[in-house]
Amino acid sequence: MSIFYLDGDFVDSEKAVLSVNDMAVLRGYGIFDFMRTYNKRPFYLKEHIDRLVNSGQKVGLNLPCTKEALFDIVMETLERNDNEESNVRIVYTGGTSHDSVTPEGKGKLIVMVTPKHDLPSWWYTKGVKIITVDVERYIPEAKSTNYMNAVLTQQEAIKSNAVESVYVDRDGRVLEGTTTNIFLYLDNKWVTPGAGILPGITRSVIIELMNEQQAVELRDISREDIAKAKEIIITASNKEIVPVIQVDDIQIGDGQIGVHSAEIMKKFKEFTTRYGQEGHAERVKTAV
Ligand SMILES: Cc1ncc(COP(=O)(O)O)c(C=O)c1O
CATH class of the missing domain: 3.30.470.10 (Aminotransferase class 4, branched-chain amino acid transferase, N-terminal domain)
Known part of the structure; x- marks a missing residue:
């Protein structure tokens, strides 16, 4: 209890x-x-x-x-x-x-x-499928208890053997998942939307970790970018970093977890394993 x-x-x-x-x-x-x-x-x-x-x-x-x-x-x-x-x-x-x-x-x-319960381990070893849905969240920066969009589109995802639905707005901007943020590895760098989303806490920690290697670009992402992406990850407090190998009918990269995804997953794992332990410097988080 x-x-x-x-x-x-x-x-x-x-x-x-x-x-x-x-x-x-x-x-x-x-x-x-x-x-x-x-x-x-x-x-x-x-x-x-x-x-x-x-x-x-x-x-x-x-x-x-x-x-x-x-x-x-x-x-x-x-x-x-x-x-x-x-x-x-x-x-x-x-x-x-x-x-x-x-x-x-x-x-x-x-x-x-x-x-806390673990999610299926294959998500992290094989990668997952996600789908895109034409949905816009009302006041996306706020985490309101109204998750009707998430409840409905998650059922669409399950029907398509996917684990998450990603919202695309009327201007074709790929924004975020029902309960996740999204990153694309595109043109040799990580890119993530900078506006129109819930600013995920996991996202901001991951941006800091990625920035140690190479600056993350915060910009709008289009459906065409998805087709061009070499790697994609989704991030959230309960899911951490989940590698994506398929979006709708599009295979991402060679359909395997990419090296950059594997690298940031490893870095995040190291960071959380030490979280709160002696000698672990909590990052000063900046709102991004
Ligand atoms: C709409 C939405 N975007 C992004 C996220 C990821 O945020 P966080 O990393 O803080 O869990 C969530 C979390 O539930 C969410 O509901």
């Missing part, structure tokens, strides 16, 4: 319940953030809290406590759960409202700590 924080109390996960009148239930109105631990330490907790606050600012939701207080709540929730490694989800709901559409500052803050 997991212990969750809910609105001032630590409760058994099964007793963590919300009013059905909450705007999160009735309107899908709320914000969240998600991270995992390495060596039992939440990976870039401060940056995830910053992003949560930013999501709130974008959709008109102010957290009921300071960033520092939220940091302490997350650490205490982790301590109350005895997991090898954990997933941590912070949610702030829209709260109840007299007309179910006007926020009244009654949101509920929730911190959910659950055991």
Whole structure:
């Protein structure tokens, strides 16, 4: 049984319940953030809290406590759960409202700590297929609880034997996956979209690691770029770095995990293995 924080109390996960009148239930109105631990330490907790606050600012939701207080709540929730490694989800709901559409500052803050589960190992040894879908996220910089697009397009991905759907906007810009950011190895460098996306925390750490070798180019990516890419990876807190060998019907490179992908996967693994250990210098992350 997991212990969750809910609105001032630590409760058994099964007793963590919300009013059905909450705007999160009735309107899908709320914000969240998600991270995992390495060596039992939440990976870039401060940056995830910053992003949560930013999501709130974008959709008109102010957290009921300071960033520092939220940091302490997350650490205490982790301590109350005895997991090898954990997933941590912070949610702030829209709260109840007299007309179910006007926020009244009654949101509920929730911190959910659950055991971390591994994804299929073949994703990382053989590479995966992804598909593109013509979808645009509303306020893409905000991590809102409305993931209707993700839920629907993920089913399309599964039908196509793919593991992720990547959104392409009306201008043909390839933006990000349902829960991942995307990088292409193109013209001898890594390229990733710089705008119109959720600024992934994994993405920003990976950009810093890549920059040690060669500067990552932040720019719009087109469908044509996908066909030209020698390598592609997708990144996320729960997935880390997943190499992509097929997009729709297009084989990427020679259909095997490329050398640059393998190299950044190795570097990221080394970085996370040492995360929070003595002598490990946490990077000063810049928003990219
Ligand atoms: C839309 C979207 N883009 C990108 C990401 C990757 O972000 P992060 O690396 O912070 O997990 C996520 C994570 O869930 C996401 O939902």
